[in-house]
Amino acid sequence: MSSVPILDRSHAPAPGAIANPTLTPVQQLTLDNGVPVYIIEGGTQEVTRIEFAFEAGTWHSNQKLMAGTANAMLTEGTSELNGPELSARLDGYGAFIQNEASRDVASIALYTLNRFWQETLPVFESMIKDSKVPQTALDIYLNNRRQSHLVGQEKVGVLARQAFSGQLFGEDHPYGQQVDLEDYDAVSRAVVMEFYQKRYTARQASLFIAGKPPKALIAALNHHFGGADWIGEHSAPFEYRLPDPQQALSIEVNKSGALQSAIRLGRRLFSKNHPDYFPLQVTNTLLGGYFGSRLMTNLREDKGLTYGIGSSVVPLRHSGYFFISTEVNADATAQALEEIYKEIGKLRETSPDAKELERVKNYLLGAFLRSVSGPFSQLEQLRSRLFFDLPENYIESFPKRLQAVTSDQVQEMANRYWQEAHLIQVVAGP
């Protein structure tokens, strides 16, 4: 037997070369009524995800709560089946529905086993094209939302978030809109129906399919969704005015009896197609975007001030923002704020050393690989690329764009966007 070499545990094994992922080509087609369809085939399971995205977000309504309500009502009743019956029908075939409305867009997805698509697809079709918004279901939904709203008002994190977005975008803007209890009373079946009929139409739709869709399913799409029956009308674009760029401001929201304070700090920025978006995203990762970030290392791992702290650069279709958020022991609020400003200041004053930037890049490269692993994840990336109107090679060029970011550029980003004179600070706590 040959002798076993002594194991060197103090040095990391040599890293392997991380292969660039091979992305599945996107198949594209257009239904007879103009709905664009994007298909990514792959995976090992005999399942398919069929997802519609509609121009039916908060952006697309002048009335509060409309986007979320109309979207939630899709599963609540058609002319043939009520909510429980729709649910029973899909459950019986082991299918799932996932629906949500965001500020810019609304979506509804069907996850189906391939062997049952002929049974589940018509149910899905009826939800989208024949939603009846039953009064009972609407009342239940609004009641639940009222309750969640009340629960939310007890949470310092929610209070801080509300005050922050209201300040950033203005309360009249869909991105900054504040919901009060009486807003729930203003939602009637008639206005939800009106919004639904305008926004959940072929003209406002894109269709995304991932998994292993059977050929017959693709062939049947036109039959179910390609007709003129739900084509809808053209609609004028919505216009909103953003408040003027802001100067530093400190807001306090009182929540008596709270044990912790929620801190939220940041500013309004830009959408994903801005040339600084990507380098700023890398800069943000270094500051607070991953577990090894400077904020996490300082406030949590070194000082134990919080369970967690993070920062994000969030793109919206028509704007975007940067924010840092954390919850800390109420007595430690001042210390936490001081450390946060110190970390931002350090980034403005000194460019990060090569080793730290390399680590951030490697982390982001791994995160990128995870984000394109499998057909469902790739579809998410594709949706985002189309939504933000980014170049066709945007996804696959990620490693190259990442490599191009330099230490000096990181410092430049911090100086350009993270001057204290422009940061809005919110503290919600006792």
Added chain:
Amino acid sequence: MINRKKSGLLPPSFNCFMIEFEKKTLSNGLRVIVHPDPTSEIAALNLVYDVGARDEDPKRTGFAHLFEHLMFGGSANIPEFDRPLQEVGGENNAFTTNDITNYYMTLPAANLETGFWLESDRMLNLAFSEKSLEVQRQVVIEEFKQRYLNQPYGDLWMLLRPLIYKQHPYRWPTIGQEVRHIEEATMADVKEFFHLHYRPNRAVLSVVGKVEPNHVFELAEKWFGPIPADTHYQRQLAQEPEQKAYRRQEVEREVPVNSFHLAFHMGGRNEENYQTVDLISDLLGRGKSSRLYPLVREKQLFSQVGAFVSGSLDPGVLMVSGKLQAGVAFDDAEKAVWDVLHELSTQGPNDEELEKVINKVESSLVFAEINGLNKAMNLGSFELHGDAGDINHEIEKYRQVSKANIQQQATQVLRRENASSLWYKAL
């Protein structure tokens, strides 16, 4: 389940579907499971230890979870755990439940060995740094506040557990019974806990992704092989005596809405009737076509209501939970729930209804298998508590449940003497 970095990332479900795997046991008892998936450039590496909050001393609760945090504070030869992993494009986290402590990572398959290096070094020995203990103690105390004390309904399980369990260590939550226990933890406790529980013979390593089983076994031998086994720990947990009488607790809190909870004792995860009782919870409370939903829609007693099982290894609970509509009395709400339960016990389910919930279980298994990390976790759990191969028989067990089984178990479990009711009242 509570998570080191953030909550609710991936529940430790036991769901899976036909998964082919290879298995090897090292001479120190570490079990290694490999499921090659050539389509995934990202490898998932999961290491589950057979220790959870149920193994804690009643005077030092919250320790398994605090300890999980300390596992990131540096090991014998590696000062920092996260950094070298981030340097090769990896990401990791961990969670603790009342039954297990689970560490997981995903990283480019080309860098799999880095994962073995890191995980094996902290199994070999920890650095036991005083600073790490002091800092993580504070982090966990802030977590305690953020998630359990400073949230509406945050103390729910701190009330429910001791109501349901009088003897068994499930009577305290994973975060710990009180902040004081975490404040009082000493380095001596930390060391003792490590040497007792964090041994290769008390763990399962599972790997999923673009990997060769033999290569994985070689890496396992190289990095984990030299770590000695230890067989000192004999689990002797207080068993929960049979509940003889209905229990009720009423509390008042600063919350906006009344909340109702009704818990029933049931068997553990590996017991014969587990799948049957799991299906009972689905029949009662999974989705809008379930039996409890008319209490929302037609009777308008609840704004939301559901049912689930805890899925714990030792005897667990079936729980019915709901939020009351404004103006509804707890008595009326509870009575309506009991009517639904009695109807299932006395008449059993119909064919279509049973078929529906079984199909839903099956499709959940199929969809869960899309995620490589899920597969790695599930293989690890099944192996730790029996045999990884059981993962492939799970759906059969559900398919075999009959209407008569359902009715029999409903009668057995959904009894008044077996129930604990919590009325969580809004002030």
